[in-house]
Amino acid sequence: MYNNIFVALSLEHGISDLALSAARQLVSEGGKITAIHVYEPPNSSVLAFLEEDAAEKSHQRAKSLLAERVKGEVGISSVLLKGQSAGHSITEYANTHNADCVVIASHRPGLKDFFLGSTAARVVRHAHCAVHVLRF
Numbered sequence: 137m138y139n140n141i142f143v144a145l146s147l148e149h150g151i152s153d154l155a156l157s158a159a160r161q162l163v164s165e166g167g168k169i170t171a172i173h174v175y176e177p178p179n180s181s182v183l184a185f186l187e188e189d190a191a192e193k194s195h196q197r198a199k200s201l202l203a204e205r206v207k208g209e210v211g212i213s214s215v216l217l218k219g220q221s222a223g224h225s226i227t228e229y230a231n232t233h234n235a236d237c238v239v240i241a242s243h244r245p246g247l248k249d250f251f252l253g254s255t256a257a258r259v260v261r262h263a264h265c266a267v268h269v270l271r272f
Contacts, residue, residue, distance in 0.1 A: 138237040138266070139167040143212075144226045144259070147173055147201045151241045151272055156209065158270055159239045171214040172229065173202045174222040223258025231264045238263055241270045 143159045145152040152171075159169045175198040177191050199216050206214045219225035230238050242256035260267045 137162050137164055139164050140233075140235050141167065141169045141237045141239060142226070142230050142233075142235045143169060143171050144222070144238060144240040144255070145171050145173045145202070145205065146222075146241065146255075147198070147205060149241070151270075152205055154272075155239050155241050155270060156212065158268060159237075162237060162239070162268065169212045171202065171206050171209075171212055172217060172226060173198060173205075173214070174217045174219055174225045175199075176220060176222060177218065179220070221258075223255040223262075226255070227259050227262040230259075231262075235263070235265045237266045237268060239268045239270065241272055243272055 141159045141163050143152075143155050145155060156169070156171065163169055175195055177195065178186060195218070202214050202216050206212050215229070217225045217229055226238065226240070229235075238259055240256045240259055242254060256267075256269050260269065
């Protein structure tokens, strides 16, 4: 069905198995799946209160969590993006790397999501490809 699928993973929420499973069902024979996680570094005002190497340790932890998550997954590569907004980073990466589908999980929206918008909503609005949203 799709040749180049990006699966947006939130490693903190533990629903990546379902997102990867959905991507496996959607990928064409010979197509590729890329697992994406966005590392959002602490902003500068927060960094002032953290240890000097806290941001680097946090980045390395995200990198190792992503590597662990896709370890043993045949035919699935991974990319760790860095940005202040997960929705923006995922959309930009998908649009510039010829994705034909993004698979992303989303929670049921709460009141703040109607005002601020969720990551999945941003990807749906701005991606130049199909977006499969899994509701949890």
